[in-house]
Amino acid sequence: MKKNNQSLSRSVLVLTTAIVVLAGCASGTSQSGATEVEPEDTTKGGDLTYALASIPSNLDPARSGWAVESRVYKQIFEGLVTKLPDNTIVPELATDWDISDDGKTYTFTLREDVTFHDGTPLNAEAVQYSFDRILDPETQAGNAFSRLQPYESSEIIDEYTIELHLSTPSVPFIDNLTQANLSIVSPSAAEENGDQFGQNPVGTGPFEFVSLQENSNIKLKRYEDYxxxxxxxxxxxxxxxxxxxxxxITEESTRIGSLQSSQVLAxxxxxxxxxxxxxxxxSLNLLSQNIEGLPYTLFINPDHEPWGELEARQALQYGIDVDHIVETLYFGTYDRAWSAITPGLLGYDESLEESIEPDVEKAKELLEDIGWEEGSDGIRTRDGERLTLQYVDITPNREKRNDIAVMIQQQLKEIGIEVDIELTKDVATTIHTNGAYDLYGNSQVNGDPNALIQFYHSPAEGARDTLSKVNDPEVDQWLQDAVTEQDEDKRAELYKNVQQYIHNEAIILPIYVPNYTVGTQESVHDITFDYLGYPQFNDAYVQP
Structure with missing residues (x-):
């Protein structure tokens, strides 16, 4: 058995993120690496208002699919283990764990002093309930279901000891357990609230839920027994x-104005x-930090003509000037993305950087090679059909993604492609149910390249398509082998194979590496961030 006593250190990946403290530093400068001078005779406390740029709709970790929701419910819930910026995995609700020699059984010993916000105790039964609930089809789990794989079942050894059984060995499994989707929930509250648990969340974290006013605010308070x-x-x-x-506060100018006028403090x-x-x-402090995982990526739908043809997808690669888009919209604050994963993850393929340069004439030539001739109005046609691309994006305009759509619309017109932009709040229906898109953007926060499996592995029988719609046995094998490969160098090469395939087949258009920026009034101190860039507030306080 592989034994862990209080910590399990892994160097699976190299992250550029670090815990950064927003406190006591020279105003108007980046807070990275700063040292706080503790105010004298200060009673730490206060009420912090924090403005979100998009709308959380579900605070149930099992059912949540958006990063903004994680930023909220990470304050309410905790997992068995957590991860530090140096990639060390340390206990959270567990005290230690064993991994069987075959890598298929994880035995966790739990803390015996933890209670949920509803007063019920944390125990092995709660852990079993939380994970089995994710597998239950009635839960309709999203990212949590993917990240829990290949969990199969569990066995309660005693009140504070539980065995988790996997169907196959999984190197990233322990890493996945550090992510917010796999937090432990109160069985009593989840059963009582059913589908409404996301509007009445109960966990073991430092803050407990008070209220949710739809599209307005979410209130939490200190959990006194923490x-x-x-x-x-x-x-x-x-x-x-x-x-x-x-x-x-989704509207940019309103959100910034609210901070500058102290209507919100962060x-x-x-x-x-x-x-x-x-x-x-x-009077303001600022933090800026890249977020690891999958960059903001435009997925091309090969099920729609002509995007199933390699030349058509390559024409998009050459016809879209990503550098110009990123520089114009983000003023150097965002990094251009080149691959399916961000630079901080294990196996990131640096050889893909600078591998494509915009070339309008090359893009036109590729389209002409497959029979798309320029029409009198500049839009290409083939067999009487106009070359039209349906670009779907979500509203509101998060990180100027709607503006990206407009710029791409203008750029593709130059090579004879007409772009129709559809903005929707109902992504689930438009994208996942109806597949009514030619181009759609998405990103994901993740600390391990195993995140690729959710987007590029062939779906299981009866499961919904991935965004990429890749269905290739060789890619599947690389991704499956990487799950069980213990040698980090070999595992990295497998992920590079996947990235090369995605690039060569023009499956996606990587756009930018998400960057999380937070502004605070100078009265706000000690907001920290975890290894993925999510804010943490247990050390924070407001100093009038």
């Missing part, structure tokens, strides 16, 4: 903040055009 903080916090006991309120998604003003304002 006394089991993990090593990701300096403060292991109850949070300093009395309350934590997430205000939903706000996420500071737009690039406001960065310089923030840096020069002595």
């Amino acid at each position: 006394d089991w903080g993990s090593d990701k916090y300096e403060n292991k006991g109850p949070a300093y903040l009395d309350t934590l309120t997430f205000n939903i 706000a996420e998604a500071i737009p690039p055009q406001n960065i310089e003003a923030f840096e020069s304002d002595p």
Whole structure:
């Protein structure tokens, strides 16, 4: 058996993220690496209002699919283990764990002093319930279901000991357990609230749920009995903040104005055009950090003509000037993406950088080679059909993604492609149910390249298509082998194979590496961030 006592260190990947503290630093400068000078005679506490740029709709970890929801429910829930910025996996609700020699059984010993916010105890039964609930089709789990794989069942050994049984060995499994989707929920509350658990979440985290006003705010308060903080916090006991309120302010100018006027004390998604003003304002502090996982990526739908043809997809590669888009919209605050994963992950293929340069004439030639001739209005036709691309994006305009659509519309017109832009709030129906798109963008926060399997592995029989719609046995084999490969160098090569295939077959258009920026009033101290860039508030306080 492989034994872990209080920590399990892995160097599976190299992350550029680090815990950054927003406190006590020279105003108007990046806080990375800063050292806080603790105010004297200060009573830590206060009420923090934090503006979100998009709308959380479900605070149930098992059913949630959006990063903005994770930012909220990570304060309410905890997992068996967590991960530090140096990639060390350490206990959270577990105290230690064993991994069987065949890699298929994980035995966790749980803390015995933890209670859920509803007063019920954390025990092995709660862990079993949480994971089995994710597998239950009635839960309709999304990302959580993918990340829990290949979990099959569990066995309760005693009140505080549980065995998790996997169908196959999985190197990334322990890493996946650090992610918020696999948090442990209160069985009593989940059973009582059923489908409404996401509007009445109950966990073991430092903050407990108070209320949710749709499209307005989410209120949390300090969980007074909290006394089991993990090593990701300096403060292991109850949070300093009395309350934590997430205000939903999707309109950029309103959100920034609310922060500058102190209507909120912190706000996420500071737009690039406001960065310089923030840096020069002595009353504000600013944090900027790249987010690891899958970059913002445009997926091309090969099921729709002519995008099933390689030349048509390559024409998009050459016809879209991604550098111009990123530089124009983000003023150097976002990095251009080149591959299906971000640079910080294990196996990132640097050889793909600078591998494609925009070439309008090359794009035109590729389309002409497959019979698309330029029409009198400049739009190409073949067999009487106009070359039209259906570009679907979500509203509101998160990270200027709607603006990307407009710029691509203009660029593709130059090579004879007409682009229709559809903005929708109902992505599930438009994209996943109806598949009514030619181009659609998505990103994912993740600490391991195994995230690729959710997007590029052939779907199981009866499962919905992936966004990429890749269905290739060789790609499947690379991804499957990487799950069980213990040698990091070999595992990295397998992921490079996948990235090369995606690039060569023009499956996607990588656009940018997401960057999380947060502005705060100078009265806000010690907001920290986890290894994926999610905010943490157990150390935070407001100093009037």
